[in-house]
Amino acid sequence: MAVIQQGVHDSLFSLIAAAETAKETWEILQVEFQGDSQVQSVKLQGLRRAFENLSMEEDENVGDYFSRVMNNVGQQRSYGEELSGQKIVERILKSLSPIFDYVIPSIKVTFDLSQVTPVKLMGLLQSQEERINTRSTLDKAKKITER
Structure with a gap:
C-alpha cells in the first residue's frame, strides 16, 4: 500500500488516504480512472x-x-x-x-x-x-x- 501511496500525485492521495488495504486503494484508483x-x-x-x-x-x-x-x-x-x-x-x-x-x-x-x-x-x-x-x-x- 505504501508503494501505491508514494506513486500517486498529492491530489489523488486524499482519495486513498482512508483506505486500509492495498486492494481497497487499488479499487479506489481504478474507479477514479476507469469509472465503475x-x-x-x-x-x-x-x-x-x-x-x-x-x-x-x-x-x-x-x-x-x-x-x-x-x-x-x-x-x-x-x-x-x-x-x-x-x-x-x-x-x-x-x-x-x-x-x-x-x-x-x-x-x-x-x-x-x-x-x-x-x-x-x-x-x-x-x-x-x-x-x-x-x-x-x-x-x-x-x-x-x-x-
Missing part, C-alpha cells in the same frame, strides 16, 4: 462503435492510420475487450483508402488472414504505399520534363 462497471461499459460501447467506423483518410499514410487503429484497440483492451489479430486485420482491410483497392484482394488470396498479424499487414501495406508514392513521383517528374 456501468461507465466502463458505456466507454467500451463508444470505442467499439469508433472501431467499426474507422476509415483511412485519402491523404493519410499507412503508419498514421495504423496508429489510430491500434490506439483504439489498446483502449478497448484496457477495458477488458478481447480483439483478435484477425478481427483487427479484417477491419483494416475493409477501411483502407481506395488507393489500396487493387492490393486488398491479392493480400486475401495470398495470406491466411487468421495468421496475418496487424504488424505484418502494416509492413505489406507500407511497401505498397512506397511503391505508389514512387510511381506518383516518377509520373510527375516525367510530365515536367515533357513540357
Whole structure:
C-alpha cells in the first residue's frame, strides 16, 4: 500500500488516504480512472462503435492510420475487450483508402488472414504505399520534363 501511496500525485492521495488495504486503494484508483462497471461499459460501447467506423483518410499514410487503429484497440483492451489479430486485420482491410483497392484482394488470396498479424499487414501495406508514392513521383517528374 505504501508503494501505491508514494506513486500517486498529492491530489489523488486524499482519495486513498482512508483506505486500509492495498486492494481497497487499488479499487479506489481504478474507479477514479476507469469509472465503475456501468461507465466502463458505456466507454467500451463508444470505442467499439469508433472501431467499426474507422476509415483511412485519402491523404493519410499507412503508419498514421495504423496508429489510430491500434490506439483504439489498446483502449478497448484496457477495458477488458478481447480483439483478435484477425478481427483487427479484417477491419483494416475493409477501411483502407481506395488507393489500396487493387492490393486488398491479392493480400486475401495470398495470406491466411487468421495468421496475418496487424504488424505484418502494416509492413505489406507500407511497401505498397512506397511503391505508389514512387510511381506518383516518377509520373510527375516525367510530365515536367515533357513540357
